[in-house]
Amino acid sequence: MAGDFDRLAAFDPLAAGAAGEHRRYLVVDAFSDVPLQGNALGVFLDARGVSSEAMQRLARELNLSETVHMLPAEAQGDCRIRIFTPTRELPFAGHPVLGAALVAGSALERDAVVLETGAGLVHVELTREAGRVVFGRMRQPIPTWRTYERGAELLLALGVERSGLPVEAYTNGPVHVYVQLDSEATVGQLRPDMGALADLGEVCVSCFAGSGGSWKTRMFAPALGVAEDPATGSAAGPLAVHLSRHGRIAFGEQIEIRQGAEIGRASVLHARAEGSPERIERVEVGGSAVIVAGGAFVGA
Secondary structure, eight states, rough: HHHHHHOOOOOOGGTOOOSSSSEEOOOOOOOOESSTOOOEEEEOOOOOTOOOOHHHHHHHHTTEEEEEEEEEEESSSEEEEEEEEEEEEESOOHHHHHHHHHHHHHHTOOSEEEEETTTEEEEEEEETTTTEEEEEEEOOOOOEEEOOOTTHHHHHTTOSSSSSSEEEEEESSEEEEEOOOSSSHHHHHHOOOHHHHHHTTTOEEEEEEEEEEEEEEEEEEEETTTTEEEHHHHHHHHHHHHHHHTTTOOOOOOEEEOGGGGGTTTTTEEEEEEEEEEEEEEEEEEEEEOOOOOEEOOOO
């Protein structure tokens, strides 16, 4: 009956004063200006009093590629954030920083915010339209890099014969390993052996193709609980460094990175690396974001 369904539709157990703490959270779609695209992020607005174990359980419950817990600042930031995948904590990740910056900038009514992460302070400049934060550009940690020592195993796990550039690992918190393929179609057709990739350990494998200012990527990190990521902000900056170091683009040139189409979460990232092959001076990554949902956990 219609009256019964109206009662069902109005049901709100959280408003009824259920016992225990309410831990409010938002869901932000990062690296997209379209709701239900991009990379979804859980943002818990007040993690004071929440243990590390509970933070990890909440991240596993949401089961998004990352979840952020926001805390009061301890240094020179506007707030501190802790970032969790479904299986572990990360010192830094790109789409959590972008999503948390959008939330902080919206709440504090600021056009720039500084977030305290496990990898240090991250500055994010924000752009507004009609008073709403719609875009952020973060200054990322400068990555270190090395030749990836398990390159042959990685290529075998991906089912490809070679990489157009050296297979190198970049660290800016997570460890990102890059494999260049011969075309965007080849990137889209990848069917990697997830078990073999997981056996390589906690690395993020980015496969890419393109030219000039336009690149397509896919990122796999099954050992971190993320089979395929819709948008990997922490990988975008090192990709710009990788391409610049090897002469595929000029230092200071901005690239557009498209990711996530194969899993129905189309994303667009923008990245730029400034400096020289001998010394990277600045790495920036930007993208759109939009708040799409909210809720609360009881007793967490």
